[in-house]
Every structure is written in structure tokens, then in C-alpha cells.
Amino acid sequence: RALLRRLWKGDASARMLHPRLQKAMGAYLRANKHGVRFRGRRAAGRSRTELLCALRGRVQVRTLDGTEPPFSALGWRALVPPVPLSRLFPRGLRTCAVVTSAGAILNSSLGEEIDSHDAVLRFNSAPTRGYEKDVGNKTTLRIINSQILTNPSYHFMDSALYKDVILVAWDPAPYSANLNLWYKKPDYNLFTPYVQRRQRNPNQPFYILHPKFIWQLWDIIQENTKEKIQPNPPSSGFIGILLMMNLCGEVHVYEYVPSVRQTDLCHYHEPYHDAACTLGAYHPLLYEKLLVQRLNVGAQGDLHRKGKVVLPGLQAVRC
Numbered sequence: 001r002a003l004l005r006r007l008w009k010g011d012a013s014a015r016m017l018h019p020r021l022q023k024a025m026g027a028y029l030r031a032n033k034h035g036v037r038f039r040g041r042r043a044a045g046r047s048r049t050e051l052l053c054a055l056r057g058r059v060q061v062r063t064l065d066g067t068e069p070p071f072s073a074l075g076w077r078a079l080v081p082p083v084p085l086s087r088l089f090p091r092g093l094r095t096c097a098v099v100t101s102a103g104a105i106l107n108s109s110l111g112e113e114i115d116s117h118d119a120v121l122r123f124n125s126a127p128t129r130g131y132e133k134d135v136g137n138k139t140t141l142r143i144i145n146s147q148i149l150t151n152p153s154y155h156f157m158d159s160a161l162y163k164d165v166i167l168v169a170w171d172p173a174p175y176s177a178n179l180n181l182w183y184k185k186p187d188y189n190l191f192t193p194y195v196q197r198r199q200r201n202p203n204q205p206f207y208i209l210h211p212k213f214i215w216q217l218w219d220i221i222q223e224n225t226k227e228k229i230q231p232n233p234p235s236s237g238f239i240g241i242l243l244m245m246n247l248c249g250e251v252h253v254y255e256y257v258p259s260v261r262q263t264d265l266c267h268y269h270e271p272y273h274d275a276a277c278t279l280g281a282y283h284p285l286l287y288e289k290l291l292v293q294r295l296n297v298g299a300q301g302d303l304h305r306k307g308k309v310v311l312p313g314l315q316a317v318r319c
């Protein structure tokens with residue numbers, strides 16, 4: 001509870017986390033599995049406008065377009081969707097909802113509000129069926145990590161969850177963003193199922209995020225945080241928020257920065273409890289959330305009661 005209040009105010013620290021989570025963070029820092037080397041400069045204390053300008057100027061949404069090796073030699077130019085993700089909505093989207101999978105969204109009755117947006121982004125295997133009252137039932141885009149494509153328990157090729165939506169997949173690549181290294185040794189081999197799905201469903205917009213985009217986001221989080229953050233990619237949630245800030249005029253994010261309903265229930269759709277899902281162990285979640293809190297232009301009451309953060313789209317930001 002004390003941590004939650006500090007998070008709402010934007011001055012929480014990893015030292016406030018449960019010792020178990022602090023230990024896990026330390027282990028990830030020592031392991032540095034993805035070879036992260038932060039070369040930027042810390043710029044703590046930036047105003048909201050300065051932060052938005054840094055995001056606008058430095059973060060470029062990129063997906064694999066088949067022009068770079070090894071993908072160029074593998075014929076990916078003809079494999080990827082002909083229309084880039086950034087041009088899927090030529091008239092732009094006015095307001096968008098980002099719906100995290102946190103257990104805290106249960107009993108929120110946010111479904112109707114969520115569905116009123118022009119586009120709704122959901123994550124991984126989060127369902128709507130049976131949870132409409134709290135999470136709504138409209139899904140425009142789904143961000144999926146590489147485990148969704150590779151672990152048979154998700155039934156990626158058959159499940160209705162992944163049909164009739166725009167799919168955006170990602171996998172933790174080396175920090176160097178060396179595509180040859182990544183292709184040889186992805187965290188989970190998403191490339192084979194990607195090719196398979198593109199061939200079977202050529203009309204479904206389906207993209208893989210470029211590792212440069214993912215690590216640009218990491219750099220920005222570290223740059224604007226006083227503490228040393230986990231050297232692992234940001235969560236799908238943070239990736240999705242930044243994607244939507246690029247596509248939409250305004251982004252409403254639900255239960256990312258937790259509401260008063262905060263709970264250890266990891267996901268609203270399964271009975272598994274772990275505080276790491278909300279506060280982070282592998283992902284630098286606490287720091288992602290502190291950054292997003294600093295960008296919030298919504299009412300503080302909406303943050304507390306709804307777990308809602310309102311973010312301006314980056315196109316309209318004047319720098």
C-alpha cells in the first residue's frame with residue numbers, strides 16, 4: 001500500500017519492493033543476459049514535455065521489413081505485410097485503449113469505457129469472453145511475445161484469440177540488435193511460426209517488432225531513472241503503450257499503474273498469484289510505470305479509482 005501511494009506520486013524505489021523481488025532484480029543485473037551496455041546519459045528530472053519530446057525524437061516504431069540481412073536473403077520483403085504498421089490507419093486513431101492483463105482489473109466495470117475507444121490493444125493470451133463487463137470485448141491489436149507463438153499450450157495457429165486482429169510479435173534480441181545473431185539464437189524461435197502464419201493468412205496484418213525499437217525504449221527508461229534498471233527488455237505493456245502513442249491522438253491505459261484494486265493476482269484470467277507480475281522481476285516494470293506516471297495528463301482520481309493513465313499521442317506533441 002505504501003509503495004502504491006509512492007507509485008501514484010511518482011517517487012517509488014526498488015528498495016521498497018519485497019526482498020524476494022529485490023534479489024531477483026540483482027540476479028538479472030549480474031547475469032546481463034542480453035549484453036546491455038548503457039551508453040546514454042542520465043537525465044533525471046525532466047518535465048513531462050521534455051520527456052514527451054525525448055520519446056518523440058528518439059523512439060521510432062519499427063518492424064522487420066525484410067530489407068536487412070538475414071531476412072533480405074530469406075525473401076522476407078515479400079513475406080511481411082505490404083502496408084507497414086505505421087500506415088495501417090491513414091486517417092489516424094483519435095483515442096485508444098491499452099488494456100493490461102493485471103488481476104486488478106477484475107470488478108472494475110471498465111468494459112464499456114474501454115470499448116468506446118477507436119482502437120483497443122490487448123496482450124498475449126488475455127481473453128475477453130467471460131470478462132466483458134470489466135475488460136470489454138473489442139480487440140483491434142494484440143501484442144504477443146515469442147512464447148505465445150512457440151509454446152503449444154497457446155494454440156497460436158488455431159485459437160480465435162489471434163484471429164481478426166492486428167498481431168504484433170516480439171522477442172528479446174541481443175542489445176546490439178544484431179539481426180544475424182538474433183536469427184540464429186532467438187529467445188524463443190518465433191520466426192518459423194511467423195513465416196507459417198504469414199503464408200496461411202496473408203491478409204492478416206502481422207508484424208515482428210525490430211529489436212532497435214525495443215532497446216530504444218529501454219534506453220529511454222534507463223536514461224530517466226536514477227536507479228540501475230534490469231538489463232532486460234521492457235514489458236509488452238510498455239512496448240504497447242509506446243506503440244499506441246505513435247498511432248493515436250490520445251491513449252488511455254488501464255491497470256498498468258495499479259488502482260486501489262491492486263492485487264497479487266497476476267492475470268485477471270487465471271488463478272496465479274505473484275507480485276512480480278505487477279512490480280517486475282525480469283522486466284524493469286517498476287521503472288516503466290514510474291515513467292508512465294510522470295507522463296499522465298489524466299485526473300489523479302481516475303488513476304486511483306480506475307487505474308487509468310491518459311497519455312498524449314506523440315504526433316501532436318510540439319517540441
Ligand code: C5P
Nearest residue numbers: 100101102123124235236237266277278
Ligand atoms: O503478463 P503479460 O505480459 O501477458 O501482461 C501484459 C502486460 O500487462 C505486461 O507486459 C505488463 O506490462 C502488464 N501487467 C501489469 N501487471 C500485471 C500483469 C500484467 O502491469 N499484474
